[in-house]
Amino acid sequence: MSKDINIDVEHVTRVEGHGNIVLNVKKGKIEKLQWQISEAPRFFEAMVRGRKFNELRTITSRICGICSIGHSLASLKATEDALDIQITEQTGILRRLAINAENMQSHILHVGYLVAPDLFGIGSVFPLVGSKNQNALLKIVKLHRLSNEMSDLICGRTTHPIRLVVGGFSITPTEIELSKLKKNLEDGLKTTKEVAEVVKNVSGNFPDFERETEYIGLTSDEEYALYDGDVASTDTGRLSNYKDYRSYMNEFVVPFSTAKHAKHKRDSYMVGALARFNLNSKQLHPIAQDVADMFNLRPICYNPFMNNVAQLVEFVHNIEDSIKCIDRLIEYGINQKKPVNVSPKAGHGVGIVEVPRGILVHDYTYNNKGICTKANCIIPTNQNHANIQNDMEKFVPQIINKPDNEIELNLEMLVRAYDPCISCSTHYIDVKFV
Amino acid sequence: MKPKVAFFDFSSCEGCQLQIANLEEEILDLISIVDVVSFREVMKEHSDNYEIAFIEGSIMRPMDVTRLRNIRENAKILVALGACATIGGINKIRNQWPADEVKKEVYGDADIKDNRYFDAFQTKAIDEVVKVDYYIHGCPINRDEFKHVVTSLALGKEPIIPNYPVCVECKKNENICMFEKGEFCLGPITGAGCGAICPTHRSACDGCRGIISKPEVECVMDILKRYDLTYEELKSKSKLYNYSREANK
Numbered sequence A: 001m002s003k004d005i006n007i008d009v010e011h012v013t014r015v016e017g018h019g020n021i022v023l024n025v026k027k028g029k030i031e032k033l034q035w036q037i038s039e040a041p042r043f044f045e046a047m048v049r050g051r052k053f054n055e056l057r058t059i060t061s062r063i064c065g066i067c068s069i070g071h072s073l074a075s076l077k078a079t080e081d082a083l084d085i086q087i088t089e090q091t092g093i094l095r096r097l098a099i100n101a102e103n104m105q106s107h108i109l110h111v112g113y114l115v116a117p118d119l120f121g122i123g124s125v126f127p128l129v130g131s132k133n134q135n136a137l138l139k140i141v142k143l144h145r146l147s148n149e150m151s152d153l154i155c156g157r158t159t160h161p162i163r164l165v166v167g168g169f170s171i172t173p174t175e176i177e178l179s180k181l182k183k184n185l186e187d188g189l190k191t192t193k194e195v196a197e198v199v200k201n202v203s204g205n206f207p208d209f210e211r212e213t214e215y216i217g218l219t220s221d222e223e224y225a226l227y228d229g230d231v232a233s234t235d236t237g238r239l240s241n242y243k244d245y246r247s248y249m250n251e252f253v254v255p256f257s258t259a260k261h262a263k264h265k266r267d268s269y270m271v272g273a274l275a276r277f278n279l280n281s282k283q284l285h286p287i288a289q290d291v292a293d294m295f296n297l298r299p300i301c302y303n304p305f306m307n308n309v310a311q312l313v314e315f316v317h318n319i320e321d322s323i324k325c326i327d328r329l330i331e332y333g334i335n336q337k338k339p340v341n342v343s344p345k346a347g348h349g350v351g352i353v354e355v356p357r358g359i360l361v362h363d364y365t366y367n368n369k370g371i372c373t374k375a376n377c378i379i380p381t382n383q384n385h386a387n388i389q390n391d392m393e394k395f396v397p398q399i400i401n402k403p404d405n406e407i408e409l410n411l412e413m414l415v416r417a418y419d420p421c422i423s424c425s426t427h428y429i430d431v432k433f434v
Numbered sequence B: 001m002k003p004k005v006a007f008f009d010f011s012s013c014e015g016c017q018l019q020i021a022n023l024e025e026e027i028l029d030l031i032s033i034v035d036v037v038s039f040r041e042v043m044k045e046h047s048d049n050y051e052i053a054f055i056e057g058s059i060m061r062p063m064d065v066t067r068l069r070n071i072r073e074n075a076k077i078l079v080a081l082g083a084c085a086t087i088g089g090i091n092k093i094r095n096q097w098p099a100d101e102v103k104k105e106v107y108g109d110a111d112i113k114d115n116r117y118f119d120a121f122q123t124k125a126i127d128e129v130v131k132v133d134y135y136i137h138g139c140p141i142n143r144d145e146f147k148h149v150v151t152s153l154a155l156g157k158e159p160i161i162p163n164y165p166v167c168v169e170c171k172k173n174e175n176i177c178m179f180e181k182g183e184f185c186l187g188p189i190t191g192a193g194c195g196a197i198c199p200t201h202r203s204a205c206d207g208c209r210g211i212i213s214k215p216e217v218e219c220v221m222d223i224l225k226r227y228d229l230t231y232e233e234l235k236s237k238s239k240l241y242n243y244s245r246e247a248n249k
């Protein structure tokens, strides 16, 4: 079958901005296929120059509202690395709780509010209100609230955390608060299993598509790496020195995107929940393993749509891990210590953490007054753009004979599966067939 | 008839829109009094027929100006949502340098000339481009204040936004003053409404809600003197959120 498809980029961009898919097909032949990012550039790396070491986390947190905790942590790690600051074990565990809370918040928002409508064949979650699936929606809202209450407690605020400061925490939660959180997490674990059942029932609607690619993320001997670990790839294994991160993440600029792209050994690679799963699935906690089995998710999984499932699996893992963290904190007893003392000095530091959408790097240089002179941030979504583009190039020929609206939906779902960060992915993209 | 509302975003981290999702079960109360017709973050449907537009983010490019003017034409009431929109906020830090210099720092020598996506000028708050009817301050916005504004507008009432400093709320929370702890706090000149959330979590106020219309200049000068701080430090701190609107001596 040979048909024509044309997409009016001008129109799309003016209406929505942000990101677009361009697909031009002539007589069944693809002439142009592009994943474009038209988001206005915000120049964070330039903005932090001249700011003091304790202000960097405040500024860089504003790169992304959904992963503001992750940005704060990468920022603190980079600053502490540059200024040779050692954090306490308690701070390390509390930061792990913070990263778990954010991963949970972001994953449930994505799977529950943004991806689920595609699976139910609706435009948003609003029609679920008053429908037979209202109960499932309320369960998702409950898990979202649990995640946010957890980051409120640990960080002082869920979006743009306040308590996370250079050298530690400005205030720490009390044992009573933590015990209460633990109860809620245990209850949340039950709810999550119920939500997983609901998703399982409709997961047949994820397209069956695979493309071999490279996966990059943190890895660690001790645990399923999120806060700490070495940079690793499914192709080439571990990188020995974290400061050489650029040898794995080569960023480059393409004309149709204000977001930089990145590559390593192949044309592109993927980061995020599926990458972490593919690298570290053996270290998942037991119930998370069960949920992975329930969906037949096994490493190495080359289906990008399964990133949604990997997020659900990680959500369970984050709850199990948080319960363990709380047990440890309570066992040791919470020490309401002030953050460690900091004296400014010249230095260069790199902070790498896993945030919901993948590996994130902050890299700062300070002068002897502790003023930032140079910064570089590598954002997860940027690393995925080239992989999305390559997926589309393989995916479109497979679906080209479907009706236009199905091609559109399938491509939207593909982009959405990557959970792009510049904005949440529902209506992030706008495909127009003219 | 429920008023039709629409949400739009420009240059931002989308953290303010996220606060709406973070209302959790209370979203259901809100959608019982307003009709959401456009909200890119959470719904596929879109309509240009709305009475109230909420705008998040700053304006940075000619293409954004065109889009914003269209929204202004469609909307009866336009509300700026969050610091990026109300005062330019964090996005204005870069206005200290010419736009071209900033581009070079981030994109290096990549060929981005004549590319309208990269066609950035100095950051503007929403009211530097179109008229704004109401301001919901904060980085991010406070969820309770957002509910208050939406409910008021839906009922045709004037929302109440405080014009006294953060210090008032901070005292109410019985916090120890951040200056006593050796930190530089913008609470004395910043508009309240956040419940002094930062000092309450022992972090100094960065001024994200903007500078109040009539700051007590003498009182501020007193504080600087008492804690042996300079006006230069005050200016530098104000540049975080209030660049080009810094406190005047």
Ligand code: SF4
Pocket (backbone or CB within 6 Å): A062, A065, A160, B012, B013, B014, B015, B016, B017, B056, B057, B081, B082, B083, B084, B085, B089, B090, B138, B139, B140, B141
């Ligand atoms: S005001 Fe702050 S939280 Fe809101 S969009 Fe801007 S940077 Fe994000």
Ligand code: SF4
Pocket (backbone or CB within 6 Å): B138, B139, B166, B187, B190, B191, B194, B195, B196, B197, B198, B199, B204, B205, B206, B207, B208, B209, B210
């Ligand atoms: S205390 Fe200051 S910086 Fe913090 S939210 Fe309130 S106005 Fe913004």
